[in-house]
Amino acid sequence: MNRRTAHLLAISLAAGIFSFAAMPATAQKLVSSISTHRVLINSSFTGTELVLFGTIEDAPNAEIGKYDIVVTVRGPARSYIAREKARILGLWVNARSREFARVPSYLAVLANRPPREIGSPEFLRANRIGLQNHIFTQQIGNDLADVTHSDPFREAFLRVKTDEGAYISDPNGVTFITPRLFRAGVSILGTATTGDYEVETLLISNGKVLAKQQTALEVVKTGFEAFVAREARRHGLYYGLTVAFLAIFAGAIANLLFRK
Amino acid sequence: MSIYLPIAELPINIFLVLGLGAAVGFISGMFGVGGGFLMTPLLILVGIPPAIAVSTVPTHMAASSFSGTLSYWRKKLIDQSLALILLAGSLAGTWFGVWFFSLLRRLGQLDLFISIAYIVLLSGVGAMLSMESIRAIIRAWRGTPAVLRRPGTHAWFHGLPFKMRFRQSRIYVSAIPVVAIGLSIGFLGAILGVGGGFLLVPALIYLLRVPTTVAVASSMFITLMTMLLATVLQSMENHTVDAVLGLMMMVGGVIGAQFGTRAGQAIRAEQLRLLLGILILGVAARVAADLIHKPDELFSVIAKEILR
Numbered sequence: 001m002n003r004r005t006a007h008l009l010a011i012s013l014a015a016g017i018f019s020f021a022a023m024p025a026t027a028q029k030l031v032s033s034i035s036t037h038r039v040l041i042n043s044s045f046t047g048t049e050l051v052l053f054g055t056i057e058d059a060p061n062a063e064i065g066k067y068d069i070v071v072t073v074r075g076p077a078r079s080y081i082a083r084e085k086a087r088i089l090g091l092w093v094n095a096r097s098r099e100f101a102r103v104p105s106y107l108a109v110l111a112n113r114p115p116r117e118i119g120s121p122e123f124l125r126a127n128r129i130g131l132q133n134h135i136f137t138q139q140i141g142n143d144l145a146d147v148t149h150s151d152p153f154r155e156a157f158l159r160v161k162t163d164e165g166a167y168i169s170d171p172n173g174v175t176f177i178t179p180r181l182f183r184a185g186v187s188i189l190g191t192a193t194t195g196d197y198e199v200e201t202l203l204i205s206n207g208k209v210l211a212k213q214q215t216a217l218e219v220v221k222t223g224f225e226a227f228v229a230r231e232a233r234r235h236g237l238y239y240g241l242t243v244a245f246l247a248i249f250a251g252a253i254a255n256l257l258f259r260k
Numbered sequence: 261m262s263i264y265l266p267i268a269e270l271p272i273n274i275f276l277v278l279g280l281g282a283a284v285g286f287i288s289g290m291f292g293v294g295g296g297f298l299m300t301p302l303l304i305l306v307g308i309p310p311a312i313a314v315s316t317v318p319t320h321m322a323a324s325s326f327s328g329t330l331s332y333w334r335k336k337l338i339d340q341s342l343a344l345i346l347l348a349g350s351l352a353g354t355w356f357g358v359w360f361f362s363l364l365r366r367l368g369q370l371d372l373f374i375s376i377a378y379i380v381l382l383s384g385v386g387a388m389l390s391m392e393s394i395r396a397i398i399r400a401w402r403g404t405p406a407v408l409r410r411p412g413t414h415a416w417f418h419g420l421p422f423k424m425r426f427r428q429s430r431i432y433v434s435a436i437p438v439v440a441i442g443l444s445i446g447f448l449g450a451i452l453g454v455g456g457g458f459l460l461v462p463a464l465i466y467l468l469r470v471p472t473t474v475a476v477a478s479s480m481f482i483t484l485m486t487m488l489l490a491t492v493l494q495s496m497e498n499h500t501v502d503a504v505l506g507l508m509m510m511v512g513g514v515i516g517a518q519f520g521t522r523a524g525q526a527i528r529a530e531q532l533r534l535l536l537g538i539l540i541l542g543v544a545a546r547v548a549a550d551l552i553h554k555p556d557e558l559f560s561v562i563a564k565e566i567l568r
Contacts, residue, residue, distance in 0.1 A: 043263055043264050044263070046271040079563070079564040080561050080564060083560050085558045086558075087554070092555055093372045093551070156561075157561055159557075159559070160559055160560070190270055191269065191270040225266040226266075228267070228503055232495065232501065236496040236499055237492070237496050239503070240491055240496055240501065243319050244322060244491045246319075246503070246510070247319050247320075247491065247506070247510055248322070248323070248326050248488075250323040250326075250327075250507075251323045251325070251510075254517070255326075255327045255331060
């Protein structure tokens, strides 16, 4: 055994002992399941409600109020332009703008009580709990960075997305059915962005994250909707000619029907 | 009852879209205008992304104007030679307008330019139409004969070469002003994202002295051709034409256009012009109010891919 491997071994041993010490006597586990992993968009799609069920395992003396659950759902990343109107020569026109680069198109933070009661502001920030504590990267010149929480563009972005219903903060979104069994309702809007959504469930007690579970769901167009979207993208010319023909057909039919 | 729009990626109430289509189709048939200057803002108002609205509205206008064109064709109200020369000018103007559009976008503040151009153009055309038609109505009420077509008076462009006789329109005029009108309509249409019928009808009536019914019928034929072209071009270039949204608007639109065409023929020409003038002024006032009033929310957020 050379010096280098001995060194590595010592570090990993130390790390192992440290992590063991940090663990509570009984290691609680999270087991959860979501009602569907594939949301299908068809012609009658107007949004849907998903249910996440979970249990806290290996928690012998659990009682309501001892554990906290925070469920965070993040939609596919998209880039957005936020614009601020200003009065120039008596007219309200778009003046300053900011680009939010690759931020969640959908963000839901569900908990069994308000996050500020669950942990300290530092703890919430470190674990990205609550809408404010997510990272909203802004493109500033060539740099990508998140700014302070009080930045007017950041506040406005969160406000507009919350008004649209794309960002949800629900301090009563998680309900404990028994001290160990909980459920959370996740609403997906009709305007949902298609793609992969990540669902993260955190088990918290006394200001510590005891367990974390991640799962995913997918929002996809299906049937006729998927066909139209695909053809529009792949065969623009034929798609356009078909729509133009439909327009002529609709006009001709109406003319025949109404002809006296 | 809702239906999901595959390109706009949102659900929308079927009856809302059918109703909007019918209302705009009625106006379209009545005045021989495409109705884009009404339909595009209305769609944006109900939540359709602007890029989808701008490129889907032409499908609706194509359907309404085909239905109307057939009616006018049977009544032989379309001046074919006039329409073809205008169309040639308009297509060249559209190409030039698209080029100017991207130039303005590079310079920034395209939105502001469009709003101001809308206000200036709409209030100018609307005021001119309303005032002239009010004068005509007063004349008719007093019983003095109409002096709209004065045989002896000639505008400066009547001296230009390449004179052509347009039989249907009962005018004998140089081809140069006709092509120039077509060019300007195509140019402005491409910049403002509208068919341009609301500019073409008054231009034909007041500049070329084409009878109102022939002007309306010929304008509808030109709208049909440019809107069919716009549908295909937008599908090829931007992939933003929503077939489901377009189809629903068409169904409402063609029915509305039929009733509109009849209503337009039942009303006296000067009253029809006054109504169109008031309508155009109303839209101009609305655009101006949006610019002058302080909005409730100063910030707006738009997805970056929709911008492109």
